[in-house]
Amino acid sequence: MILSIIAALDEEGGIGFKNQIPWHLPVDLGRFKKLTMGHHLILGRKTYQSIGKPLPGRRMIVLSRNPEYKLTGSRLAGSLQDALQIARDAGDSEVFVIGGAEIYQLALPIADRMYLSHVHTTSKADVYFPAYDADNWLKICEQEFPADQANPIGHTFRHLIRKISP
Ligand SMILES: NC(=O)c1ccc[n+]([C@@H]2O[C@H](COP(=O)([O-])OP(=O)(O)OC[C@H]3O[C@@H](n4cnc5c(N)ncnc54)[C@H](OP(=O)(O)O)[C@@H]3O)[C@@H](O)[C@H]2O)c1
Numbered sequence: 039m040i041l042s043i044i045a046a047l048d049e050e051g052g053i054g055f056k057n058q059i060p061w062h063l064p065v066d067l068g069r070f071k072k073l074t075m076g077h078h079l080i081l082g083r084k085t086y087q088s089i090g091k092p093l094p095g096r097r098m099i100v101l102s103r104n105p106e107y108k109l110t111g112s113r114l115a116g117s118l119q120d121a122l123q124i125a126r127d128a129g130d131s132e133v134f135v136i137g138g139a140e141i142y143q144l145a146l147p148i149a150d151r152m153y154l155s156h157v158h159t160t161s162k163a164d165v166y167f168p169a170y171d172a173d174n175w176l177k178i179c180e181q182e183f184p185a186d187q188a189n190p191i192g193h194t195f196r197h198l199i200r201k202i203s204p
Contacts, residue, residue: 040132045154052163060161078125082141113154139165
């Protein structure tokens with residue numbers, strides 16, 4: 039099973055502020071939906087609260103250290119390894135770690151792929167994508183998306199794969 043990270047980050051690596059994503063880019067949300075549809079998503083409890091509901095067509099696995107945490111339409115896992123096992127047992131081919139910062143940090147050392155949207159702005163942020171060594175990652179796709187009427191900020195989408203298995 040492939041372990042993928044999917045994230046949108048600004049020019050300083052900012053990914054969120056006050057438990058929200060600081061921008062609204064429908065083109066990026068559409069890509070997120072297309073890439074993740076039919077797969078398991080692993081996310082932190084804070085990101086789950088921020089989204090507020092299960093995403094249709096995908097199975098959400100929420101990480102929390104609180105085994106009593108109440109969820110609707112999603113599974114709870116106490117560790118990244120347990121979350122990965124749930125997706126593996128279900129026979130998924132690719133599982134997506136969708137944030138936030140704490141969960142990206144956990145997954146980065148063992149991730150196989152990253153789908154990163156580099157948003158061309160510097161926003162007020164209180165959570166950041168973890169630092170990674172670009173030398174360990176091969177860029178297999180890069181696409182520019184200029185700002186337009188529906189998407190007020192331009193972004194660059196990059197698909198990276200790890201050069202050597204973790
Ligand atoms: N730009 C993007 O692409 C993007 C994507 C997703 C999220 N975000 C943003 O990121 C922010 C949220 O990120 P965050 O780092 O604050 O929170 P988070 O990663 O979403 O969730 C953190 C929570 O996950 C649980 N957790 C963390 N490590 C764990 C471990 N080892 N084992 C079990 N559970 C663990 C804990 O839950 P308990 O406290 O319940 O134990 C912890 O409080 C928001 O602003 C959100 O909008 C941005």
